[in-house]
Amino acid sequence: MVEVRNITKYFGDLKVLKGVNFKVNRGEVVCILGPSGSGKSTMLRCLNQLERITDGEIYIEGELMDQRKNNRTVNHIDAGRLQQLRCDLGMVFQNFNLFPHLNVIENVTVAPITVLKANKQEITKRGLELLDMVGLKDRAYEYPIRLSGGQQQRVAIARALAMNPKIMLFDEPTSALDPELVGDVLGTMRQLADDGMTMIIVTHEIGFAREVADRVIFMDNGVICEEGTPEQVIDHPQEERTQSFLKKIL
Ligand code: ADP
Ligand code: MG
Numbered sequence: 539m540v541e542v543r544n545i546t547k548y549f550g551d552l553k554v555l556k557g558v559n560f561k562v563n564r565g566e567v568v569c570i571l572g573p574s575g576s577g578k579s580t581m582l583r584c585l586n587q588l589e590r591i592t593d594g595e596i597y598i599e600g601e602l603m604d605q606r607k608n609n610r611t612v613n614h615i616d617a618g619r620l621q622q623l624r625c626d627l628g629m630v631f632q633n634f635n636l637f638p639h640l641n642v643i644e645n646v647t648v649a650p651i652t653v654l655k656a657n658k659q660e661i662t663k664r665g666l667e668l669l670d671m672v673g674l675k676d677r678a679y680e681y682p683i684r685l686s687g688g689q690q691q692r693v694a695i696a697r698a699l700a701m702n703p704k705i706m707l708f709d710e711p712t713s714a715l716d717p718e719l720v721g722d723v724l725g726t727m728r729q730l731a732d733d734g735m736t737m738i739i740v741t742h743e744i745g746f747a748r749e750v751a752d753r754v755i756f757m758d759n760g761v762i763c764e765e766g767t768p769e770q771v772i773d774h775p776q777e778e779r780t781q782s783f784l785k786k787i788l
Contacts, residue, residue: 628703688719
């Protein structure tokens with residue numbers, strides 16, 4: 539479903555990704571752990587082309603999406619196809635980023651209406667189903683400011699799902715939440731995982747990663763340091779850097 543080959547990313551002279559390789563299979567849930575500044579967000583942003591890689595290749599569903607050499611494009615798909623592939627990758631950020639001037643159902647439906655040219659009535663019906671799934675159907679006509687952080691994040695998840703993505707990317711989706719609100723958001727994510735969604739999740743929620751992830755990747759300093767099942771990486775880490783990171787957060 540996703541394959542990245544030997545990706546590097548520079549910001550100016552700063553080398554943030556130093557040759558990253560991984561694959562994610564259909565239906566797989568992969569959790570990425572790692573200290574702050576290790577390049578996790580940059581990795582996700584490169585995947586959905588919010589950032590351009592400096593070197594390497596990205597494949598989505600076997601299709602070469604981006605291939606760069608020394609900061610130059612070797613191979614790139616056309617703009618229409620890129621747009622489609624971007625729609626295939628739903629993204630949920632740490633800070634929800636809901637549109638404050640739109641109510642909940644409008645937040646969920648605005649992109650399908652403007653980008654996908656979805657029929658307003660049909661997408662509103664679908665949006666209400668998605669809000670029901672995340673437990674917020676009764677808040678559909680509220681504005682984001684009236685919702686808790688956890689509710690806003692669940693709206694953000696419904697909004698991403700309204701684009702019918704094939705893969706969901708989560709960048710520390712619960713890090714900005716009060717502790718008592720984390721559980722509902724993780725519950726929604728767990729449900730998505732159970733429904734077979736392919737997911738790449740950057741998180742510090744070790745308990746969640748242990749239970750829900752098929753595979754855990756530990757990143758440090760721009761490289762993948764260790765990778766394996768939750769049991770291998772979380773319970774029996776082999777690398778010293780993984781061990782010391784886990785010791786700090788557990
Ligand atoms: P993580 O998500 O693991 O905390 P990031 O991917 O956000 O790490 O950042 C990795 C490194 O790249 C950090 O040193 C950060 O300061 C730097 N960085 C991230 N984004 C930019 C940017 N747009 N411009 C310059 N440096 C950046
Ligand atoms: Mg980050």
